[in-house]
Amino acid sequence: MDPRIPEAASVTSSKLIKFTNCRLLRGDSLVKADLWISPETGRVLHGQDVFYSQKLGPSKVIDLGGKILAPGFVETQVNGGFGFDFSNECDNLSDYAKGVNKIRKGLVQFGVTSFLPTITSQKTTLYKKVLPFLKPSSSIRSASQGAEILGAHCEGPFINPCRNGIHPKSVLVKPEDGFASLAECYGADNLQGGSNSTVRLVTIAPELPGAIDAIADLDARGIIASIGHSTTTYEHAISALSAGASTITHLFNAMEPLHHRNPGIFGLLGVPSSNKPFFGLIADGIHLHATCINLAWHAHREGCILVTDAMFAAGLPDGVYDWTNGDRIEKKGQVLHLVDSDGKIAGSASTMIECINNFRNWTGASIAESLTAASRTPARMLGIDGVKGVLEPGADADLVVLDDSEDAEGWKSLKIEQVWKFGEMVFKAD
Amino acid sequence: MASYCLPLGEGACWMLTTTRRLVVRDNQATASEYVAEYIIQRINAFAPTATRPFVLGLPTGSSPQQVYAILVAAFREKRISFKHVITFNMDEYVGLPSAHPQSYHTFMYNHLFSHIDIDPSNVHILDGNAPDLESECAAYEAAIRKAGGIELFLGGIGPDGHVAFNEPGSSLNSRTRVKTLAYDTILANSRFFGDDLGKVPRMALTVGVATVLAAKEVVIIITGAHKALALQKCIEGPVNHMWTLSSLQMHQHALIVVDEDATLELQVKTVKYFKSIEGVAKECGYDQMVPSEIARQNAERAAEEAEMKALLESKGNGTKANGANGGLMVNGTPQRAVTPDIIPDRMSSRISDPPIPEGMMKENGELKMSNMHSRMPVPAY
Numbered sequence: 001m002d003p004r005i006p007e008a009a010s011v012t013s014s015k016l017i018k019f020t021n022c023r024l025l026r027g028d029s030l031v032k033a034d035l036w037i038s039p040e041t042g043r044v045l046h047g048q049d050v051f052y053s054q055k056l057g058p059s060k061v062i063d064l065g066g067k068i069l070a071p072g073f074v075e076t077q078v079n080g081g082f083g084f085d086f087s088n089e090c091d092n093l094s095d096y097a098k099g100v101n102k103i104r105k106g107l108v109q110f111g112v113t114s115f116l117p118t119i120t121s122q123k124t125t126l127y128k129k130v131l132p133f134l135k136p137s138s139s140i141r142s143a144s145q146g147a148e149i150l151g152a153h154c155e156g157p158f159i160n161p162c163r164n165g166i167h168p169k170s171v172l173v174k175p176e177d178g179f180a181s182l183a184e185c186y187g188a189d190n191l192q193g194g195s196n197s198t199v200r201l202v203t204i205a206p207e208l209p210g211a212i213d214a215i216a217d218l219d220a221r222g223i224i225a226s227i228g229h230s231t232t233t234y235e236h237a238i239s240a241l242s243a244g245a246s247t248i249t250h251l252f253n254a255m256e257p258l259h260h261r262n263p264g265i266f267g268l269l270g271v272p273s274s275n276k277p278f279f280g281l282i283a284d285g286i287h288l289h290a291t292c293i294n295l296a297w298h299a300h301r302e303g304c305i306l307v308t309d310a311m312f313a314a315g316l317p318d319g320v321y322d323w324t325n326g327d328r329i330e331k332k333g334q335v336l337h338l339v340d341s342d343g344k345i346a347g348s349a350s351t352m353i354e355c356i357n358n359f360r361n362w363t364g365a366s367i368a369e370s371l372t373a374a375s376r377t378p379a380r381m382l383g384i385d386g387v388k389g390v391l392e393p394g395a396d397a398d399l400v401v402l403d404d405s406e407d408a409e410g411w412k413s414l415k416i417e418q419v420w421k422f423g424e425m426v427f428k429a430d
Numbered sequence: 431m432a433s434y435c436l437p438l439g440e441g442a443c444w445m446l447t448t449t450r451r452l453v454v455r456d457n458q459a460t461a462s463e464y465v466a467e468y469i470i471q472r473i474n475a476f477a478p479t480a481t482r483p484f485v486l487g488l489p490t491g492s493s494p495q496q497v498y499a500i501l502v503a504a505f506r507e508k509r510i511s512f513k514h515v516i517t518f519n520m521d522e523y524v525g526l527p528s529a530h531p532q533s534y535h536t537f538m539y540n541h542l543f544s545h546i547d548i549d550p551s552n553v554h555i556l557d558g559n560a561p562d563l564e565s566e567c568a569a570y571e572a573a574i575r576k577a578g579g580i581e582l583f584l585g586g587i588g589p590d591g592h593v594a595f596n597e598p599g600s601s602l603n604s605r606t607r608v609k610t611l612a613y614d615t616i617l618a619n620s621r622f623f624g625d626d627l628g629k630v631p632r633m634a635l636t637v638g639v640a641t642v643l644a645a646k647e648v649v650i651i652i653t654g655a656h657k658a659l660a661l662q663k664c665i666e667g668p669v670n671h672m673w674t675l676s677s678l679q680m681h682q683h684a685l686i687v688v689d690e691d692a693t694l695e696l697q698v699k700t701v702k703y704f705k706s707i708e709g710v711a712k713e714c715g716y717d718q719m720v721p722s723e724i725a726r727q728n729a730e731r732a733a734e735e736a737e738m739k740a741l742l743e744s745k746g747n748g749t750k751a752n753g754a755n756g757g758l759m760v761n762g763t764p765q766r767a768v769t770p771d772i773i774p775d776r777m778s779s780r781i782s783d784p785p786i787p788e789g790m791m792k793e794n795g796e797l798k799m800s801n802m803h804s805r806m807p808v809p810a811y
Contacts (some may be wrong), residue, residue, distance in 0.1 A: 020545060021506060034544040048529060048539040055550040063506075 003085075010130045016050065017038055017423070018058035022401075024391055025351065025375075035069055035164050037397040042141050042422030046393035052281040059354040059378035064401060067329065067417060071372045071389045072113025072398030073352045074378040076201065077280060077307035079118050082106045085312035086117040086134065086152075089126050091132075100133050104146035104374060109427045110351040111416045113398035114148040114388055116200055118309075121156030123420025124185045126276070135198040143424035148380060151200025151359070154186060155249060157215070159229030160205040162256045166324045166338045166346045167229070167423035175204070178213035193221030195384065201330045202250040205230035206240035213343050224382065227265055227277070229254045234267035241268060247278035247381050250309060251296055253345075254288055259336040269299040278301045278381040281373075283359040284350035305381060307353045311336055311347035320352050357413045367414065397423035436535055436551070452665065452704035453687045458653040461689045465584070466500035467653045468685070470510045472582055472647075485516045485574075487583030487642070489594070489627035490537045493651045502545040512548040514579050518570070520585065520594035521640075523631035524608065526536060526558055529686060532622045533558075556606070556635040567606040574641070583645035587652055590614060591660040591673035595636035598672045604638030639677050647683040650675065655691040662695035698755040 017037050024032040036047035036058065050056050080086050084099030092329075100117070117134045119127065131216075134152040137145065156167050158175045175181040182202065183191055190198040201224040215225040226238050227248025235257075235338035248265060256264040256362055263270065264340055268277050274294060283293055283306055297304050313321055313331045320330045320339060329338040329346045336346040352374055360370040379389030402417035450691060455461040469486075480486040488494070504510045519538060528535040536554055543553060554573055560566035574580060582731060585593050590612070597612040611619075616630045623629035652661050663673040665686070670676050678684045693701050 018544075033540065046529065047544060048536060051539060051543060051550045052535055052553070052555070057550055326653060 016058045022064035022069040039423035068402040071375040073374040077117035080312035081314040107147040111400040115155035118153040128187040142419040153201040155203040175210040175214045203228040207232040211407040215243040234263045238335035251279040278303040283355040284348040443561045462496035487580045494556045498541040521636035522556040524558040524633040580645035593675045595634040596674040602677045649685045653689040658694035703773040
């Protein structure tokens with residue numbers, strides 16, 4: 001066996017699946033190649049090595065008839081869906097666990113195979129109660145659980161009240177004691193750090209007192225600090241970047257707009273390319289104008305991450321729904337507004353595949369580039385490149401099969417045909 | 431000779447019975463298609479089974495790449511199966527990890543093996559990382575023999591006429607061995623290694639010229655103007671170890687498929703001649719395929735050989751080119767006669783001894799000893 005091939009990519013049993021006659025997402029392009037996976041290890045195999053060194057053929061060949069085979073989507077901002085919200089304070093914690101499971105199983109049909117459940121600004125009691133339910137689920141590599149939880153995204157409460165969006169101002173706090181304030185709020189037990197950390201990503205406004213210190217401490221622990229819900233200046237945002245912040249939460253939304261003498265957070269996309277941060281974009285067609293998405297994409301392609309910012313109302317019929325802290329949200333089609341708020345947008349009701357299709361049509365990005373923005377780029381941001389978001393040997397066999405079509409008006413769309421998790425099929429379109 | 435080709439005359443018939451063929455197609459795509467379809471037809475006619483597999487020799491390179499693409503497409507259309515095909519590849523670099531993007535293992539996997547139903551244990555590629563390269567080569571030859579020899583060897587050539595890594599100057603009698611690459615080849619291949627000469631492997635394992643020639647049939651695809659000189663040297667030039675493919679002139683069942691560009695250096699009459707062979711063959715109602723019946727029916731062949739032997743014996747010494755088996759009708763399709771192996775005699779045996787002048791012979795049948803000057807005429811002065 002070739003010493004350069006990771007051990008995880010080898011196989012001991014002859015139970016192998018080969019996808020053939022497909023276009024694989026490899027690097028920046030779609031290539032005509034086969035993909036071998038092991039349903040036993042749930043990982044992508046080095047097909048060539050299995051073929052030559054182990055002299056094994058596949059026990060099952062799946063002919064995809066020229067369709068696209070890509071890594072499953074990695075979602076870094078999901079607030080909820082299917083009537084449940086990760087910020088819900090359930091009376092009974094077993095209801096919370098049920099809600100989490102419902103979302104995990106529901107998300108796979110949209111091609112999302114791993115995600116960061118996202119909690120908007122809440123009271124500290126809620127974090128301590130619910131965060132343990134959102135710790136990384138990878139210890140049990142089970143396809144039947146649906147999408148994998150990579151840890152929680154805490155969007156607040158250390159954010160600027162002037163850019164709170166729909167987060168209730170009453171719960172917002174300042175990280176005056178740096179990391180200690182964060183530990184007090186989320187619970188030190190939930191900030192273990194590294195890839196097993198319950199809290200994986202924190203959205204924080206760098207202009208708040210103590211925020212820069214907190215960012216440095218988060219970074220030192222391997223927890224990702226994301227700049228967002230902030231009025232910070234370009235100069236201060238640079239300091240946050242130097243302190244260790246590596247990404248921006250939903251670029252353009254909940255921050256100062258670009259001014260030619262004060263470029264603000266958006267200006268970070270203009271720093272030398274080695275220092276440019278990642279950034280999330282909500283390409284639902286409501287949060288952002290298409291041209292802003294195009295602008296950001298062209299400013300820094302390697303950092304572009306598509307997020308849905310989906311809310312509990314995603315997948316529910318139109319109407320007015322109770323939300324947290326006594327607020328109410330009105331859903332009309334895909335548009336969610338906070339009731340009595342002058343029309344503030346309250347997250348989205350769109351799906352990842354819709355965002356990918358919007359993004360592709362608005363920016364002119366290739367299929368490969370569009371899919372990368374929903375898979376490899378978020379994986380790189382999370383420090384799990386090679387495990388998620390790629391089809392390389394040793395990576396988890398989280399896959400989507402997509403069909404490519406174009407309508408009479410020239411709108412190009414990808415449609416999800418199949419979704420695989422840890423080497424097992426978990427969704428198949430009718 | 432058989433009645434179906436009588437109108438063409440005896441000479442034409444002889445041409446048709448030879449199976450050294452040059453097929454010219456308009457471009458690379460059509461040339462590749464011809465080769466791929468030919469291989470498909472050959473394998474299907476052979477009807478391989480687990481006990482009687484088809485043994486196929488394979489090359490890498492840009493010319494065969496399109497052939498492989500067509501074979502893969504044909505496999506998907508279920509026109510061909512590789513289940514009972516054994517393959518032997520021509521060559522591999524020494525010291526390059528087999529998973530390296532430029533290794534021939536990778537090339538074959540990406541362009542052919544991963545897409546078809548071949549059994550991995552039927553695939554043979556030289557291991558350039560073997561601890562003992564010499565015994566790896568010897569084992570390769572042994573594996574070919576064990577598989578019953580190669581039925582069809584597909585190949586391409588380099589612009590310098592090399593076949594596999596048998597660089598100019600290689601012995602035409604060579605077998606599988608370690609070969610040092612020519613500077614030209616390293617230079618040409620450096621484009622696959624980031625234009626860094628230092629990264630190009632300097633040695634390779636390769637089948638020898640004789641290994642290729644030992645195949646029952648050799649099919650070579652040559653496309654592009656940059657290979658025109660090599661084609662000319664190999665077809666019109668003499669057999670020469672500086673153009674190793676020229677050795678194909680010695681092979682009984684060779685098929686060279688080229689595109690128009692590759693014929694640029696050939697004489698017009700050469701191209702026309704080979705095109706006419708193809709035309710005439712078509713008129714006579716058969717393609718230019720080696721009848722696989724013949725390759726297959728070893729018993730029949732053995733019988734022929736016995737017949738030939740008897741014929742030769744009855745006529746005493748003499749070179750006989752063909753048996754009486756021309757124009758067989760097998761299953762209603764005309765089959766060409768086999769070109770039997772030539773059994774060479776000594777040329778001297780065809781020359782009768784000159785009469786010995788009188789008085790030169792002793793009574794016991796030996797020549798008398800005499801001074802050489804005694805045989806010279808006496809000068810006239």
